[in-house]
Amino acid sequence: MVEHLNLSMVHWARAQFALTAMYHWLFVPLTLGLTFLCAFFETLYVKTNNEEWKRIAKFWITLFGINFAIGVATGIILEFEFGTNWSNYSWMVGDIFGAPLAAEGIFAFFIEATFFAVMFFGWDRVSKKFHLFSTWMVALGANLSALWILVANGWMQHPVGMAFNPNSARFEMKDFWAILLSPAAIDRFTHATSSGFLLSSLFIITVSSWFLLRKRNQEMAKKSIIVACIFGLLASGFVAFTGDESAYSVAHYQPMKLAAMEGLYHGEKGVGLVAFGILNDQKEPDNDKDPFLFEVKIPGLLSVLANRSPGSFVPGIDDLLYGNPSENLVGYNQRIADGKLAITDLAAYKKAQKNGDKTAAQAALASFNQHRDNLGYGYLTSVEQAVPPVPLVFYSFRTMVILGTLFPILFLLFLIYTYKDTIAEKKWLLRLGFLAVFFGYFASEAGWIVTEVGRQPWAIQDMLPVSVAHSNLTTGTVQTTFFMFLILFTTLLIAEIRIMLKQIKIGPEGE
Numbered sequence: 001m002v003e004h005l006n007l008s009m010v011h012w013a014r015a016q017f018a019l020t021a022m023y024h025w026l027f028v029p030l031t032l033g034l035t036f037l038c039a040f041f042e043t044l045y046v047k048t049n050n051e052e053w054k055r056i057a058k059f060w061i062t063l064f065g066i067n068f069a070i071g072v073a074t075g076i077i078l079e080f081e082f083g084t085n086w087s088n089y090s091w092m093v094g095d096i097f098g099a100p101l102a103a104e105g106i107f108a109f110f111i112e113a114t115f116f117a118v119m120f121f122g123w124d125r126v127s128k129k130f131h132l133f134s135t136w137m138v139a140l141g142a143n144l145s146a147l148w149i150l151v152a153n154g155w156m157q158h159p160v161g162m163a164f165n166p167n168s169a170r171f172e173m174k175d176f177w178a179i180l181l182s183p184a185a186i187d188r189f190t191h192a193t194s195s196g197f198l199l200s201s202l203f204i205i206t207v208s209s210w211f212l213l214r215k216r217n218q219e220m221a222k223k224s225i226i227v228a229c230i231f232g233l234l235a236s237g238f239v240a241f242t243g244d245e246s247a248y249s250v251a252h253y254q255p256m257k258l259a260a261m262e263g264l265y266h267g268e269k270g271v272g273l274v275a276f277g278i279l280n281d282q283k284e285p286d287n288d289k290d291p292f293l294f295e296v297k298i299p300g301l302l303s304v305l306a307n308r309s310p311g312s313f314v315p316g317i318d319d320l321l322y323g324n325p326s327e328n329l330v331g332y333n334q335r336i337a338d339g340k341l342a343i344t345d346l347a348a349y350k351k352a353q354k355n356g357d358k359t360a361a362q363a364a365l366a367s368f369n370q371h372r373d374n375l376g377y378g379y380l381t382s383v384e385q386a387v388p389p390v391p392l393v394f395y396s397f398r399t400m401v402i403l404g405t406l407f408p409i410l411f412l413l414f415l416i417y418t419y420k421d422t423i424a425e426k427k428w429l430l431r432l433g434f435l436a437v438f439f440g441y442f443a444s445e446a447g448w449i450v451t452e453v454g455r456q457p458w459a460i461q462d463m464l465p466v467s468v469a470h471s472n473l474t475t476g477t478v479q480t481t482f483f484m485f486l487i488l489f490t491t492l493l494i495a496e497i498r499i500m501l502k503q504i505k506i507g508p509e510g511e
Contacts, residue, residue, distance in 0.1 A: 010470050012478040013085040016485060020078045021452070022445060023489040027071030027496075029444050032146055032193050033200025033235070034064045035139035038119075039132075040227055046132050056220050058123065059508040060204070061135070063500060065120050068142075070496045074489060085478060089459050089469035096162050096173045097152055100180075104148035111141030146196075147189050154185030156460050157451075158253040164372060166349055166365060171463070187249050188451075191242035194235050195444055198407060201232030202440035205414060207504055209433035212424050217507050222418050229415040236408040243404070244305065250454075251306035251314070254461060256386060257454035259317045260393040262302060263291050267315040267324060272297035273305065276398065279391050285317055285384055317390075321383040332383040339378025342371035376463040385465075388456040396449040403443035410436060 038061045045053035079101065082090050090097075118126060118134035126134070155161075161178030162171045179185065205228055208221035250258050258264075263279055264271065277295035300310040307314070313327055323331030345368035352361035380386060414433060417423040423430070455461055459469040 008475040009473055009478055010467055012475055012482055013470050013473075014466060016085060016478060016482040017078075017081055018452070019482065019485060019489070020074065020081060021448070023493065024071065024074040024078050025445060025448055026441065026493065027067050027074065028146070029192070029196030029199040030067050030203055031064065031071055031142050032196030033198070033231075034060065034067070034203065035135075035142045036197065037200055037204065037228060037231060038064055039135045039139045040231070041224075042132050042135050044227075046128050052219065052223070055508045056224055057135075059220070060224070061119060062503055063207075065116075066496060066499050066503065068116070070492050073492060077485065084481075085471050085473065086459070086469050087471040089464065091170065092464060092469075093171045093460060096155060096159075096171055096179065099173060099176065100148040100152040100155075104145050108141050108144035108148060111137055112145065115141065143193055146193055150188040150192055151180055151182075151185040153451075154182050154188040155179050157188070157455060158182055158184035158249070159460050159463055164375070166346055166368060166372075167353075169346070171460075183245075183249050184253060187242060187246040191239065191246050191447075194238040194242055195404075195447060197235035198232055198239055198404075199437070199440040199444055201228040201235060201411065202407065202436040204228035205232075205410070205433045206435070206437040209430040209436075210504065211507070213427070213430050213434065215424075218424060220508055222421075222423065225414055225418050225423070229411040229418070232411040233408055233415070236404070236411065239404060243401075247305045248308070254455060255315050256317065256320050257388065257393070257450075258306060259315065259320065260388045260390045260454055261397045261450060263390060263394045264302075264314065264316040265291050265318050267313055267319040267327065269303070269313045270300045270311045271302045271314045272299045273301035274398075277394075279394060281391070285321055285387060317387055321386065332377065332380075332386050335374040335377040336380050336383065338371045338374040339376060339380070341378070342368055342375040343378040345371065346375075374462075376458070376460070376465060376468075379465045379468050380457070385457055388454050393450055393454045396446040396453070399446040400443045400450065403439050403446075407436075407440070407443075 038057055041053055041057035041060060044050070045057055082097075115134040115137040118131065119138050122131055122134065159171070160182050161173060161175035163174050164170075165172050173179070204224050208224045208228070211217045211221040247258070250261075262271075262274055263277065265283065265285065274292075275296045275298055278293045280290055280293050283289040283291045302314055303312045304310050306312070315324065315327065315329055319327065319329050319331075321332050323329050323334065345364050349361055349364035349368055352358075352364055377386075410432070413429055414423065417426050417429065457465050457467065459466045
């Protein structure tokens with residue numbers, strides 16, 4: 001009964017964290033990109049001394065300020081949840097995970113907070129150049145915040161620069177630079193920020209399309225579209241490049257996530273990439289059902305993305321779970337067995353230390369060190385637990401990629417017709433542009449589902465399962481706070497949307 005209650009609590013704690021993260025990510029990417037776009041608009045004003053660019057900059061800065069305020073509120077709650085719902089996680093990895101979060105507060109958020117007031121309220125109180133400098137510093141600070149947060153997230157995806165201390169049962173930092181410069185951290189930062197740049201460009205397209213459909217502020221809308229489309233096209237290219245690098249990192253450090261992304265159960269050499277497919281819901285690990293009811297593959301492409309070689313082997317879910325001797329793959333069943341030995345050895349070591357038996361302690365520690373790399377697997381009760389929800393990861397990945405492929409086409413069409421000064425006549429394109437930001441959010445949230453759901457059941461990849469990372473709380477406590485946050489975040493979101501809509505309707509005239 002206790003096990004059932006603990007498991008229920010874990011599910012609710014995961015749901016609460018997912019709720020908070022998904023709401024928070026509604027505000028973060030818009031903040032990351034809109035800061036730079038505001039800086040571009042104001043730079044054009046300072047360079048040209050054209051008051052129209054000033055009006056444009058002030059309008060978008062106002063919308064940025066509304067989004068920034070709500071984003072900060074959800075972000076603070078997200079960080080608190082590590083201590084409330086995931087205290088075992090905080091205890092075991094706090095030395096490592098806390099460092100980038102502290103750096104984010106000291107270096108990045110300090111810059112944002114210092115210059116935000118100048119950017120927002122200092123138009124007629126400081127010189128034009130100092131105000132422009134403040135706007136650029138807010139953009140820098142916002143993206144530095146993302147850097148430190150994504151370094152922490154990257155470490156959870158690919159833990160490096162640390163060692164496990166059997167005396168304290170904690171993971172301790174050994175190399176800060178290895179954590180900061182980890183390929184997973186760099187890939188997370190570059191891909192997440194560039195996707196934020198893309199989303200913010202779509203946001204400006206949406207608002208500007210509304211103005212053009214209403215035949216209001218047309219010059220402002222056209223100028224905004226040109227800057228946003230150029231920025232969006234550059235961001236789209238960078239998103240594609242960083243996405244490819246992320247896939248390469250995932251193939252090497254999180255092969256189970258890649259297998260789930262592709263619905264790949266049986267590894268192959270020269271395996272193709274599924275461009276589109278419908279999964280067979282009867283397919284389970286180690287059964288003979290076909291994984292797909294329907295699929296369209298690009299031959300050899302997955303091997304190229306994963307290993308930079310068209311004929312290379314990419315392991316599937318069954319290969320990872322049960323092993324593949326021909327490819328020198330040790331199965332998770334063996335890793336679980338080794339992990340259970342590590343847990344037993346660690347307990348024996350602690351007991352021998354407590355009893356003052358140095359000989360037994362040294363023997364237990366030596367045995368533990370042989371198996372400690374699989375310590376986290378020892379907490380799994382079956383190999384199937386190591387498989388993330390394949391349909392959710394598979395379809396989310398395709399949602400992100402398909403939409404991401406269409407966005408540069410949209411930017412190009414808007415740029416061409418605006419340059420020809422015929423954009424106001426293209427009602428069909430403006431209506432599509434009005435919906436653009438919503439598709440951007442679908443792609444952005446889908447990307448985070450792939451990132452976070454794809455690494456389940458791990459809080460820290462291969463080291464700490466979610467089932468061990470939670471706090472000792474009752475299910476009812478977490479359920480109560482879940483619904484409290486659901487109501488709070490929904491209220492904040494509705495409030496932000498209403499304030500945003502009101503400000504957009506007022507337009508740049510209501511400075």
